Amino acid sequence: MPEWDDYEATLPPPAYGKTWELKEVFTIMHVREAVRTIDDKKISARLVYDESRLNTARLPVVWSSANHWHRGSMYGTVGFHFKWEELIAGKNFYWIEAIEAYNPTAFRILICDPALTPPPAASTPYDPHRDKGPLRFWNGTWYWNGTYTSEFMYADDLSLERLSGFSFFKHHDTLCRYEGSACGERAQHQSKTGAIILAHVLACQRRSKILPRGGAKVGHLWRAHETAGRA
Template sequence: MMERKALAPWNKYKIGAVPNGRWQNEDCQSLEKVYHVAHLRNAVRIVEDGKIKQGLIYDKSKLNTSRVLVVWLSPNRWYNGSRYGNISFEFDFTELVAGKKYYWVEVMKEYTPHASRILITSEDFDSILTPYDPTQGDGPWFYDTESNSHYWNGKYCLEFMFSRDLPLDISQDVSFIDHHRTYCNMKDHVCADQSMPKEDVNARFIAYLIAGTDAIDTRLFTRKSLRGSAPAEAFQSGMEHIVQLGARPRKEKRWGELLAVDDLAIVTAKAALLFLYQDKKIEFKKMVRQFANIDEFIGCLKAIVIEKFGVDKPTLRFLDD
């Protein structure tokens, strides 16, 4: 009797048929972008460092005692919110995996859905891990060499562990997503972001970028437009929400005398933004109300953004709406 060949551990999570045309099958979806999601304070540190730094693995992974340092990325889009935070850094998958080695790590079956994990690296892990060949199409990640296209099985969670720092100059975008209302990976801490609307987290993050640090690459937060260099979508929505928070309640009549062109205007506006970053909304509004009206605060905000991020003034007209 012939000996039966054991199935590879990834076969259970094999992708389905490659879609014909634009229609995406749940079990075979296009894999173009991957994301690293972080909580607010971690995202601020990432921006200040200019990269996502490798870290130790702390969960029940088979690599948690190996001292292997990794950065986590995933193509997953969280319908019920992410347990990893609100701020998502986007990367081009093809660029990240080109010329690398791939290893199957494990499946975390205690997760719902199950989470398959694959290590992407330039190092040799043959002695402790099984190499994974994405061109075979027998697992959750498939690379079609003929079309130069990547696919993944969206019925399950897919996690990539990169054994390198990821500089933000190769990141393509930053976006804001909901935090899961029940689950958070910060098990040993009380998560202040968990119950907060993503719009508020967005505003706090952008407030810090504007007022809290100069150690950032502003190119990630701007885009070319017909009107010139413009704020990226997440940056734009963050500024809009900052203005909304500063203007409420609209019936408030007690405003100060500060104008956008006054010497103390920029200092006052930055102080307000730092209060907002710290989630001190009362103090934030008190500082905003040192201005003569919300339009003067907006004018000052524009001046700071134009100077720091190099955006062109016509692209900021949305703040006048």
């Protein structure tokens, strides 16, 4: 039995279940990194260093997720949003793993160009049209299992020309993945984060066109999860 069967998104979606429509994913980061990303006009792919099967592969990725968190994110306060169908158009999917040490469990799926040969650690093809895992395509609509932490690993840089919007999130009040107790954003209100980022975006407008098509959305926290993914 494939590993992903344990995390199946039930179809058709139950009326009160946890199978949710997937329209958008986002990457979260701290303000300093977000400013640098805006200057670079892209989210740069990076190597994986955690407990993932990819931590020995030289494959840089951009992390994205569909999850939102009630207590805030451990990974930052600025969300870069992308339309799901535009992001995955013409791409292949590969199953990486499920990290059960996370609460809830995190499932990880690699998204890459057909010309890319995935590393052995992520060489199991995943077909959302056929496979009964946490990501599924049914009757013209994408779905995911919202009871788990979704981690979609995009094997390329993401240009901000593809950006659909920003969100400004509450940081987790006690946990920060990167700076621990030294993180100054743990007590920072979303309005301050938004003011910093939007001021920088507007300043950059004089030099380039990177304002997201969907605009900026402040405090977009409508799905509650007690964990945080990379995104």
